[in-house]
Amino acid sequence: MRVGMIGAGMFGDSSIARFHDAGAEVVSVCDVVPDRARASAEKYGIAHFSDKVSELLARDDIDLVHVAVPPNHLYEVVSATIAAGKNVLSEKPLTTSAQDARKLFEEATAAGVVHAVDHEMRYDPLHCHVRNLVREGFIGRPRVFSVRDFQRYARDQRYPTYYATWTAFREAGGGVGQQHLSHTLDLAQSIVGWLKPETAVGHSVTYMHQRPVLDPSVTPVALFGLGDQAPTTGLADVNGDDVATVSGLTSTGVVLHVVSGWTVHHPTGLTWELYGDEGTLTLNSAGELYGARHDQEVQRIVAPPELALPHGPSLLEQSGLGVLEGQCVGFMFEALAQNLARTTSGASTEHVYCTFDEALVTRTVLDSLAQSVITGE
Ligand SMILES: NC(=O)c1ccc[n+]([C@@H]2O[C@H](COP(=O)([O-])OP(=O)(O)OC[C@H]3O[C@@H](n4cnc5c(N)ncnc54)[C@H](O)[C@@H]3O)[C@@H](O)[C@H]2O)c1
Missing domain, CATH: 3.40.50.720 (NAD(P)-binding Rossmann-like Domain)
Structure with a gap:
């Protein structure tokens, strides 16, 4: 390609x-x-x-x-x-x-x-495995999916999100809701179905109202090497949210709740619980997936080797701190690129990637979030 x-x-x-x-x-x-x-x-x-x-x-x-x-x-x-x-x-x-x-x-x-x-994130093998398990009826009919993702990117001077770059402004598409919750919301919906936007309620809260202005000579790319050495020129007022939550019903009747924050001091990364009428699947902050059906004892579940990413097993399993820490995201991106190579060449129509109609649902939910902006103290 x-x-x-x-x-x-x-x-x-x-x-x-x-x-x-x-x-x-x-x-x-x-x-x-x-x-x-x-x-x-x-x-x-x-x-x-x-x-x-x-x-x-x-x-x-x-x-x-x-x-x-x-x-x-x-x-x-x-x-x-x-x-x-x-x-x-x-x-x-x-x-x-x-x-x-x-x-x-x-x-x-x-x-x-x-x-x-x-x-x-859809391409992480653990998530691919969970998607397959849900389709095969491992938990019966899904009822509740509760997803949390707590990171520290916007507290960490190695990341552009620490500064008053576009990532700190709502109008530009910045803030944790648009930048981060959009990923987890997409992921959750790709597993249990699409939210009915009219049922979605949520909050979008800004706690940090000022961030350092990055010297214009420093590109975000260079920033990764500079860390706390990045030259700044004062503080600017920002309005990007630091915490965002959404709850609603999917078209298949699942209660979906997603919450993201990116200014916590001690991140737990991505964790979730998925309950169905016949079983349960949970992901803890060590990146371990557990599950059981009916009266079985809850057991650790590992993704089959054939689902491994190009450079090894699940990133969730590797990092435990979620999938977006620096280069980690790259491995899943490679799987996405390979999927796109197959579809654009006509070799296959099978795809895992998010299409524009699916992204439209997420965007509609994000729009409703924008109407519930709260300015935290
Ligand atoms: N999928 C992910 O995990 C992930 C992670 C980080 C960022 N992103 C997304 O990637 C995008 C870029 O983010 P970034 O952090 O690289 O931002 P950035 O500010 O570092 O880079 C954006 C670049 O786009 C250029 N640009 C702006 N308007 C342009 C135009 N009309 N034509 C050509 N170039 C233009 C800018 O000059 C800049 O170099 C954003 O949409 C962001 O949401 C996705």
């Missing part, structure tokens, strides 16, 4: 390495900041780079475009990508409004292109 990368910031740049590891080739990279496109091209030996999206989209040697720009720029770039007839992997969340997400779904469907959103 030949890939065009739009957006050479923190995530786009690292995704190039992941595509290469997955056996794909990134043939062109574009960023509105020319130095970023050039830096990524030099780093990975990519022959073509540009600061113009139209130049990348005009190429006829691209099978898939990965759009890794901030969410408030996704609509314009993904729409242009579809108009150019290219298969597209959009970053998450899909735009900053359900209205725009719906337009993209309609445009992609009309153009007949492959459309995917980068919710790579």
